[in-house]
Amino acid sequence: MKTVGHALTEGLRARGVEVVFGIPGVHTIELYRGLSGSGIRHITPRHEQGAGFMADGYARVSGKPGVAFVITGPGLTNTLTAMAQAKADSVPMLVISGVNRRDSLGQGLGLLHELPDQAGLVRALCPSFQVTGPEVLERCLNLAFAAMLSGRPGPVHIEVPTDVMGMEAVLAGAPVAVARGVPDVxxxxxxxxxxxxxxxxxxxxxxxxxxxxxxxxxxxxxxxxxxxxxxxxxxxxxxxxxxxxxxxxxxxxxxxxxxxxxxxxxxxxxxxxxxxxxxxxxxxxxxxxxxxxxxxxxxxxxxxxxxxxxxxxxxxxxxxxxxxxxxxxxxxxMAAARAEVAGLSDESLGQIALLEGLRDAVPGAIIVGDSTQPVYAGNLLYDHDRAGGWFNAATGFGALGFAPGAAVGAAVAAPDARVFCLIGDGGLQFSPAELRVAVDEGLDVTYVVWNNAGYGEIASAMRAANTEVIGCTPSPLGLEAFAAACGMGYVCIAPEVEALQAAVAARGPRLVEIRVY
Known part of the structure; x- marks a missing residue:
């Protein structure tokens, strides 16, 4: 029997989906049944937020929607931060979750992973469609892809009740094409x-x-x-x-x-x-x-x-x-802007020089940034050499911990490209486990960690506001031991262009620590 789970993966494949990022659970087993033999690659993050960030990075680099599979309740709420980042940056992301059986919704029965109104929670951020029965699956997929691909892109959610997942279903018909006209100019x-x-x-x-x-x-x-x-x-x-x-x-x-x-x-x-x-x-x-x-x-x-x-x-x-x-x-x-940045901060100019040195050493690389000092400096002034090859979470929604997962997604989307994850020691501790995914998947990702032993950018902002610096000195990970625990190579360097260029000559998965404290 072909179930809704089978039909869902068939529908995704028909719409060009090649990869999903997800963590299975008891509420999504029937959705996973359809993955076997579907031709869709499954990648397992270490946290559902990481699944969302991976889908985000994949979408930015591939130009196609990134897809995440997550469980009911905490799986979905863990993914909401990544969905909000995608919303802020107009990134097409499809999050497919389970939801408890239909007759229990809104009843407060204390079921596992229960939320009072899961779809209502998501609709505050983006469209959400519920597969109320096998006959509406195809319509939900068409609505979701139309929402992602016509007009401004962004995240979309589909939830499938657990009592619907295993029902018999047939997905018929071709995906609905999204047509765009050319306006009068x-x-x-x-x-x-x-x-x-x-x-x-x-x-x-x-x-x-x-x-x-x-x-x-x-x-x-x-x-x-x-x-x-x-x-x-x-x-x-x-x-x-x-x-x-x-x-x-x-x-x-x-x-x-x-x-x-x-x-x-x-x-x-x-x-x-x-x-x-x-x-x-x-x-x-x-x-x-x-x-x-x-x-x-x-x-x-x-x-x-x-x-x-x-x-x-x-x-x-x-x-x-x-x-x-x-x-x-x-x-x-550009010359006047460089002089202006130099007047603002010698440190920023040095960080920009590091970025330019990395670009020159590895042309055509993808640099995925988190909210860290060199990324802020680059956002002020930095000319990258690859379209879509410089993106980060230091603007818009500004989610710390974005880059490790997004770099994995980018590397999956562009397996022939060098990918660099540029992150601070503080941001790394938001999602450190996702580095292990790069090892599992054999991805060429080099994690460049700007280690200033704390939240240096926030500390600078507090000092500029004449506020006592509080809460900005979390102790950093012992990065050499951490890299070894992740099963990846490691090198520690000073913040110098030549040292960074030498350090990135080796391929990933690898961790390069730039120690600045």
């Missing part, structure tokens, strides 16, 4: 053809359309300011891989006679990191976003709702190419 093209000094603001929504962004920027001779989630998009000499929180970048924006914002939500952690206000007036901008709600949140002269790649292709067909001073403006802005 004539008004925007007219405005761009009038402009002399265009500046493009590129966010994570442009990450999958690097070629189109490069072509449009070249035609408009427009510097491209990249937010954190757009870093690595190669724009030739037009790239401005520096935060719009910096005065140098704000000066470039203020000097434009036309701004084009593509796939960016104008979040404060990108545009006002120091919470000081003073952004240039951008009410006359052309704004492109796939989400109509986003378009309504900021003033704009022209709003275009559509896929970034399709809109840029349509604009490229209508704009008149020009030659001007775009590369000069971009280079001058």
């Amino acid at each position: 004539a008004e925007a093209a007219v405005a761009l053809n009038r402009a002399k000094r265009v500046v493009i603001l590129a966010g994570g929504g442009a990450r999958a359309a690097g070629a189109g962004l490069r072509a449009l920027a070249t035609a408009l001779d427009a510097p491209v300011v990249q937010t954190v989630n757009a870093r690595g998009l190669r724009a030739g000499g037009l790239a401005v891989a520096a935060s719009p929180s910096l005065d140098a970048v704000r000066g470039l924006i203020a000097g434009a006679d036309q701004i084009v914002a593509i796939g960016t939500e104008f979040g404060p952690t990108d545009y006002d990191m120091y919470v000081r206000g003073g952004l240039p007036d951008m009410a006359g901008m052309i704004r492109v976003d796939i989400c109509p709600l986003q378009l309504a949140r900021h003033p704009a002269a022209v709003r275009i709702c559509g896929d970034a790649g399709a809109v840029m292709a349509a604009l490229l067909a209508q704009v008149v190419p020009r030659k001007s001073d775009g590369t000069g403006r971009a280079a001058a802005t």
Whole structure:
């Protein structure tokens, strides 16, 4: 007999799912029955939050939804933090959980893993669909994939009651295709053809359309300011891989006679990191976003709702190419931004030099960051060399412990790439067990641990606020012994570019400790 569990995995496979990250439990055994022979690879994290972070990293690198299987109750609540991170960064993630039998829901009977209203808890964050019977499974899958892939991506939840999982089911029909049209861009093209000094603001929504962004920027001779989630998009000499929180970048924006914002939500952690206000007036901008709600949140002269790649292709067909001073403006802005960062902190400039040394030593690598000092420095100013190859949890939702799991997901999605997990000693202790997953799966992940013996970034912020530093000195792990316990290689180095370049010559799974205390 083909059960709902079998039909679910068939439906996932038909929709292109190749990997699921999950921890089985008594409430999901029937869902796991269908995995055997399905062709879907299963990877076991050490915590359900890690499953979510792995699905996140996989989705960012592969461009396909990341999928997690978790149990009812605590399995799902453990995953909510990862789902919230995915929501903040527009990452498609499908979390499939069990839920107790239908006749017990909301009754308070004290069943194992019981929640008063599991779906209601999730709906505060994202869509949730319940498979109330075998006949609605296919509809739930179609709704879930439509929610992830049409409009702004994000997390989606499907729950399957335990009394439904083992029922006989047949999944018929092909997956529903998500169609996207191309909106009218004539008004925007007219405005761009009038402009002399265009500046493009590129966010994570442009990450999958690097070629189109490069072509449009070249035609408009427009510097491209990249937010954190757009870093690595190669724009030739037009790239401005520096935060719009910096005065140098704000000066470039203020000097434009036309701004084009593509796939960016104008979040404060990108545009006002120091919470000081003073952004240039951008009410006359052309704004492109796939989400109509986003378009309504900021003033704009022209709003275009559509896929970034399709809109840029349509604009490229209508704009008149020009030659001007775009590369000069971009280079001058980058130089001024570097000088500004040097004025803010010598330490930040040194950390940026480490990142640049790592990039130069291992071209085309993927660097997955946590909330740690070198990552904050890189978010201020760092030009990566691979589209989608620089991402971290130090903006938006800002979940500590994100990087170990996300790096595993990234390595699964891109097995031929070098993957580096850049994390602090404090953040590592949020999810240290996920390093063992890299060993189990034989993944080429190098964990680079910035060990300042505490929460150094928070301590600096407390000192800047003239507050006594309290709670910022948790003792670090003995990283050499920890690496040995995980079964991976280890080296300890000073925070020097040459030392880091030598340390990363060996492949992972491996741990490199940068000791700075």
